[in-house]
Amino acid sequence: MTRILAANSGKTGRPRGKPWPKGKSGNPAGRPKDGESWAHIIAEVSNMTTDDILPIVGSNTTLGKTLQGLPREVQLKFLVVVRVMLSLLTDPNAGLLSTVLDRAEGKVTERIQVDDIQVDGLEETLDKVYGRKERGGSG
Numbered sequence: 001m002t003r004i005l006a007a008n009s010g011k012t013g014r015p016r017g018k019p020w021p022k023g024k025s026g027n028p029a030g031r032p033k034d035g036e037s038w039a040h041i042i043a044e045v046s047n048m049t050t051d052d053i054l055p056i057v058g059s060n061t062t063l064g065k066t067l068q069g070l071p072r073e074v075q076l077k078f079l080v081v082v083r084v085m086l087s088l089l090t091d092p093n094a095g096l097l098s099t100v101l102d103r104a105e106g107k108v109t110e111r112i113q114v115d116d117i118q119v120d121g122l123e124e125t126l127d128k129v130y131g132r133k134e135r136g137g138s139g
Contacts, residue, residue: 046077 020026050067053076057063070079088097126132
């Protein structure tokens with residue numbers, strides 16, 4: 001049995017599919033500290049204006065010079081949306097449009113209708129799995 005456990009265990013020292021031992025964490029580093037997760041950073045930067053971002057990137061850098069040409073009191077997320085929309089106007093891109101619409105409206109649910117499907121042995125397999133003796137009744 002020890003050999004099986006050793007073969008099934010990876011770097012974690014525990015059998016695959018088994019819970020962590022009591023008192024031992026599966027994520028010893030824990031979740032990112034507040035303000036260090038990608039989601040938090042993206043949200044924070046999205047809410048900044050160009051005036052907020054310029055001191056971070058520097059006004060003499062290529063990015064800083066680009067930012068100086070943008071409106072100063074507008075949050076970055078609005079500028080990004082405007083840039084994407086203008087890009088769609090000047091160079092239509094089905095992938096970009098689909099991504100924007102999925103984000104704005106939600107993904108469209110695809111429905112598939114199957115009227116008649118034949119699978120060899122399906123009835124027998126269902127009878128074996130569900131223990132049915134006859135078809136057509138309730139249940």
